[in-house]
Amino acid sequence: MKLFAAILLSMASVASAFPAFEKLTVEQLDRARQMLDERQVLPNPIAPILGGNMTVTVGKKVIPDAAHPFKAPSATAQRGPCPGLNLMANYGYLDREGITNFEELVYGQQEVMGWGLDLSTFLAALAVAVDGNPVNQKVSIGGPDERVGTIPLLGDGTLPGGILKHNTYEIDSSLTRDDVAIGNNKVLNTTLWQDIWDVADEMNGGQLNGKVMSVVREKRYEASVRDNPQFAFAPIGVLFFFADQFLYNTMPTALDNGEPGPATRETISPFYGAKRTGERTWEYVPEHLPEGWVRRARPLSIPEAVLAGIDTVTAAASKGQLPVGITKEDLTSPQGVVCAVKSIAIGQVPAAVVGLQGMEMLLSSINSIGAPC
Numbered sequence: 393m394k395l396f397a398a399i400l401l402s403m404a405s406v407a408s409a410f411p412a413f414e415k416l417t418v419e420q421l422d423r424a425r426q427m428l429d430e431r432q433v434l435p436n437p438i439a440p441i442l443g444g445n446m447t448v449t450v451g452k453k454v455i456p457d458a459a460h461p462f463k464a465p466s467a468t469a470q471r472g473p474c475p476g477l478n479l480m481a482n483y484g485y486l487d488r489e490g491i492t493n494f495e496e497l498v499y500g501q502q503e504v505m506g507w508g509l510d511l512s513t514f515l516a517a518l519a520v521a522v523d524g525n526p527v528n529q530k531v532s533i534g535g536p537d538e539r540v541g542t543i544p545l546l547g548d549g550t551l552p553g554g555i556l557k558h559n560t561y562e563i564d565s566s567l568t569r570d571d572v573a574i575g576n577n578k579v580l581n582t583t584l585w586q587d588i589w590d591v592a593d594e595m596n597g598g599q600l601n602g603k604v605m606s607v608v609r610e611k612r613y614e615a616s617v618r619d620n621p622q623f624a625f626a627p628i629g630v631l632f633f634f635a636d637q638f639l640y641n642t643m644p645t646a647l648d649n650g651e652p653g654p655a656t657r658e659t660i661s662p663f664y665g666a667k668r669t670g671e672r673t674w675e676y677v678p679e680h681l682p683e684g685w686v687r688r689a690r691p692l693s694i695p696e697a698v699l700a701g702i703d704t705v706t707a708a709a710s711k712g713q714l715p716v717g718i719t720k721e722d723l724t725s726p727q728g729v730v731c732a733v734k735s736i737a738i739g740q741v742p743a744a745v746v747g748l749q750g751m752e753m754l755l756s757s758i759n760s761i762g763a764p765c
């Protein structure tokens with residue numbers, strides 16, 4: 393974990409560039425967003441070399457490179473509900489069999505998705521902690537698998553559940569998968585996929601943005617309430633609101649200036665394995681990248697990811713669309729949202745997985761948003 397010590401030092405200077413807000417109000421939120429837009433504040437470190445052949449390239453990059461050709465998953469490969477994980481395994485940035493580990497996840501998310509070390513570490517640690525084997529740090533991106541090994545401390549021979557395990561990483565009301573109680577939570581539901589584009593067509597000329605995602609999220613919540621008698625919006629559901637924004641801040645091919653380009657269905661569909669078969673019909677194929685895809689240059693940090701999703705969280709909270717165990721007061725202000733993210737980081741990401749310095753890096757990154765909790 394020497395890696396994190398160096399990063400922490402480099403972050404100390406950038407983090408203090410954010411104004412020390414007493415409490416994060418809507419005005420201060422706008423100001424923080426503006427600073428991100430103007431690139432005045434970039435708390436988005438990367439870890440260029442993690443060891444072995446896991447080298448993260450800095451800046452804009454055409455993905456995949458020659459060392460990572462697409463191969464459809466083998467019959468024994470694990471694949472699951474998360475399109476990004478499936479995609480990274482289809483190119484061998486993660487183990488092609490879908491049995492990955494903490495370091496490889498931290499690497500893959502930086503190299504393929506263009507996410508910062510902070511965001512990549514957070515999501516990797518969460519996956520290993522809730523669905524994997526915290527002892528050897530392996531996790532299956534699909535269901536339980538002997539190749540992940542049993543957890544010795546438990547001694548009962550139970551295998552970790554993998555990303556497919558319900559109400560951990562995989563929860564109800566996701567954008568493109570059915571709730572497990574009423575359908576298939578593993579594969580793309582092409583009707584739900586078309587629904588997203590119907591909202592985009594109606595609201596924003598066929599492109600995704602934060603307002604479109606907010607409406608889609610609300611519709612998904614309402615559908616779960618209506619159709620799924622066992623609907624439970626787990627506390628970790630707070631993270632959905634931020635993950636939804638990846639559709640337009642991560643997946644579009646980057647422009648010449650390295651920023652994500654227009655969030656059109658042509659550039660985003662392959663990520664989800666959505667292959668067009670007609671005017672409004674799609675077929676689910678293995679997740680892949682559009683030809684000549686260019687990854688964004690500036691790593692997407694936790695602060696940028698959180699600032700992108702705050703409005704959708706507060707809008708949903710004001711309508712009472714809340715994850716269980718979280719009260720309305722917790723989420724209707726920007727301050728409350730940041731604090732909820734922080735409490736998930738502290739509660740769900742054990743130092744045993746990220747190390748104390750990794751934990752410090754995560755908290756320092758969340759704190760740099762400027763909301764004391």
Ligand SMILES: *[C@@H]1O[C@H](CO)[C@@H](O)[C@H](O)[C@H]1NC(C)=O
Nearest residue numbers: 444445446484485486487496
């Ligand atoms: C690193 O190289 C080994 C051996 O060639 C390969 O099996 C593995 O998939 C590679 N890992 C990544 C993340 O590219």
Ligand SMILES: *[C@@H]1O[C@H](CO)[C@@H](O)[C@H](O)[C@H]1NC(C)=O
Nearest residue numbers: 570575576581582583584615
């Ligand atoms: C996809 O979702 C729609 C809308 O919720 C549902 O009616 C349909 O049964 C689902 N299709 C499949 C194949 O699960």
